[in-house]
Amino acid sequence: MVSKDETYDFVIVGSGGGGLVAALAAAEAGLRPIIVEKQSVIGGSTAMSGGVIWMPNNPLMRRDGVPDSYEEGLTYFNSVVGEPDAPSSLERRHAFLADGPEMISFIQDLGVKLVRCEGYSDYYDNVPGGSARGRSVEGVPWDGKQLGAWHPRINPGMARRIGLAVKTNEVRNIPMVFRSLKSFSSAARVVLRTYLSKIRRQDLFTNGMSLVGQLTKIIVDRGIPISLDTAVDELIVENGRVVGVRATKDGVATEFHASKGVLLAAGGYEHNSEFRSKVSEKTQPNDGRWSLGNAGNTGDVLQAAIALGAQTDYMDEAVWFLTPRLEMAGSTLTLARQFAHTIFVNQEGQRFVNESNSYIEVGRAMYANNGAPCWLIFDDRYRRNVPWSSGMPKLRDLWSARPGNMPQEWVENGFILKADSIEGLAAKIEVDPAVLTETVDRFNTHASVGNDPEFHRGESQYNKALGDPGTKPNPAVGDIATGPFYATQIFPGDVGTVGGVVCNERAQVLDDTATPIPGLYATGNMAATVVGRTYPGAGASIAYTMVFGYIAANEAAKASKSEKKSEDVGKSSIPDQHSTTRAV
Numbered sequence: 386m387v388s389k390d391e392t393y394d395f396v397i398v399g400s401g402g403g404g405l406v407a408a409l410a411a412a413e414a415g416l417r418p419i420i421v422e423k424q425s426v427i428g429g430s431t432a433m434s435g436g437v438i439w440m441p442n443n444p445l446m447r448r449d450g451v452p453d454s455y456e457e458g459l460t461y462f463n464s465v466v467g468e469p470d471a472p473s474s475l476e477r478r479h480a481f482l483a484d485g486p487e488m489i490s491f492i493q494d495l496g497v498k499l500v501r502c503e504g505y506s507d508y509y510d511n512v513p514g515g516s517a518r519g520r521s522v523e524g525v526p527w528d529g530k531q532l533g534a535w536h537p538r539i540n541p542g543m544a545r546r547i548g549l550a551v552k553t554n555e556v557r558n559i560p561m562v563f564r565s566l567k568s569f570s571s572a573a574r575v576v577l578r579t580y581l582s583k584i585r586r587q588d589l590f591t592n593g594m595s596l597v598g599q600l601t602k603i604i605v606d607r608g609i610p611i612s613l614d615t616a617v618d619e620l621i622v623e624n625g626r627v628v629g630v631r632a633t634k635d636g637v638a639t640e641f642h643a644s645k646g647v648l649l650a651a652g653g654y655e656h657n658s659e660f661r662s663k664v665s666e667k668t669q670p671n672d673g674r675w676s677l678g679n680a681g682n683t684g685d686v687l688q689a690a691i692a693l694g695a696q697t698d699y700m701d702e703a704v705w706f707l708t709p710r711l712e713m714a715g716s717t718l719t720l721a722r723q724f725a726h727t728i729f730v731n732q733e734g735q736r737f738v739n740e741s742n743s744y745i746e747v748g749r750a751m752y753a754n755n756g757a758p759c760w761l762i763f764d765d766r767y768r769r770n771v772p773w774s775s776g777m778p779k780l781r782d783l784w785s786a787r788p789g790n791m792p793q794e795w796v797e798n799g800f801i802l803k804a805d806s807i808e809g810l811a812a813k814i815e816v817d818p819a820v821l822t823e824t825v826d827r828f829n830t831h832a833s834v835g836n837d838p839e840f841h842r843g844e845s846q847y848n849k850a851l852g853d854p855g856t857k858p859n860p861a862v863g864d865i866a867t868g869p870f871y872a873t874q875i876f877p878g879d880v881g882t883v884g885g886v887v888c889n890e891r892a893q894v895l896d897d898t899a900t901p902i903p904g905l906y907a908t909g910n911m912a913a914t915v916v917g918r919t920y921p922g923a924g925a926s927i928a929y930t931m932v933f934g935y936i937a938a939n940e941a942a943k944a945s946k947s948e949k950k951s952e953d954v955g956k957s958s959i960p961d962q963h964s965t966t967r968a969v
Contacts, residue, residue: 705748
């Protein structure tokens with residue numbers, strides 16, 4: 386029984402970057418939006434992430450005179466993503482590249498403060514159209530206390546785990562603090578910023594929390610309602626059109642009616658192991674056991690859209706992310722594959738990938754190896770060069786945070802295996818000693834001079850930018866020749882699925898005949914992504930959700946001006962019913 390009834394123009398399900406931008410765009414276009422969020426916090430996966438937005442030819446690049454263009458962006462897009470398909474059609478690519486810079490200008494004009502991520506190269510900067518200087522932007526460090534009562538309602542992000550007010554583009558310098566003057570200067574600025582914020586009694590949000598916090602502040606100031614702890618149970622269909630959602634808040638059933646449309650921006654399904662196993666069973670089976678994604682992403686709303694006949698794609702894909710065992714997840718081992726004197730080997734003791742490439746590509750390579758954990762192999766020079774905690778030490782603990790201070794209990798309890806020789810290490814990880822020795826010898830032959838002809842590690846600027854600046858001639862490549870030697874398991878996790886409903890270039894959800902389902906829009910990780918089965922640069926998924934959230938809101942506003950025409954298009958895509966609901 387419905388106890389409460391509310392009517393708006395545009396109902397947005399989910400409060401990540403796409404939902405927040407959509408709410409602002411809808412309000413700017415004259416609509417009355419509401420955000421419905423099932424968790425008790427705002428921001429979803431966006432708040433938890435690095436909060437970076439990858440956008441070719443963005444206004445910050447133009448402001449700083451960084452060369453780029455729509456044409457260069459499209460060239461790069463096509464080089465990396467490949468042949469168009471339904472989720473990544475030419476029309477969708479055009480909409481992303483054309484409306485994306487406009488979306489960034491829109492949020493800037495509203496007051497969101499962004500900065501370029503100089504030097505955060507495209508992930509494939511050495512292909513046609515790639516940018517070595519990078520196309521990503523991120524939020525500035527921002528005092529979350531400006532949110533007032535909403536301050537504790539922002540989903541905690543990555544910087545919270547390490548205790549530093551560090552921008553995403555600065556993170557790579559923290560482990561390398563003593564390896565170059567540039568890294569030291571950058572890390573010193575981060576530490577000074579962190580301490581000064583405490584003295585000033587600020588709570589500096591960085592990364593995804595900055596982006597979400599800034600957007601939320603504007604939303605709250607404009608009086609746009611946000612309903613937290615509100616789980617969507619059903620999509621409401623009347624006369625062949627989606628006209629709202631039925632949800633439960635504090636045990637009260639509420640219908641949120643949407644006269645102009647419903648936007649689904651509720652995230653992926655990484656934490657629904659049964660559903661995930663089912664939709665990926667024919668390709669690369671995955672139950673999400675190693676997922677680090679947002680706990681609220683269980684795919685309920687996605688399944689409701691599928692029940693209405695929505696077309697789906699990429700259901701086996703995710704933003705793959707490599708991680709050591711959770712007991713060591715806060716250490717620099719998470720980044721070790723990109724530094725010199727390290728390699729990955731599979732269960733046969735062989736290398737299988739360029740370890741310094743993007744986490745997406747390396748993760749997919751791991752699933753090509755049956756989805757099994759691999760081994761990170763490193764020598765004593767790596768152990769000596771890096772600090773073993775990426776967090777903010779207290780002054781009395783600075784000595785324990787020095788480079789080389791690998792926690793001995795990790796060796797004692799078997800988290801890290803140690804041996805005086807490669808052959809001895811092979812025995813401990815149960816691979817053929819001859820195979821592992823041959824693998825390391827072959828790598829060392831070229832790594833000693835900074836080359837990797839087998840997998841081309843360290844050839845792109847992206848590889849070099851995330852490497853060890855103290856290693857010459859190539860910051861991404863160094864031989865494994867100084868004992869003792871170490872190994873630890875790395876697991877093929879993810880930070881979110883990227884498959885889901887297929888949409889057109891206006892963010893309208895399509896049925897199996899490629900006809901828009903009237904009144905239904907989608908963006909973010911519950912909609913098959915425009916960047917296909919790749920990842921062109923840092924912040925591509927956040928850019929995707931924000932751009933198509935922006936497009937959806939504007940499309941709904943535009944459609945409301947010609948309602949008759951909008952209702953006629955694809956009217957038969959949902960069986961004509963009176964006040965019909967579909968259960969999640």
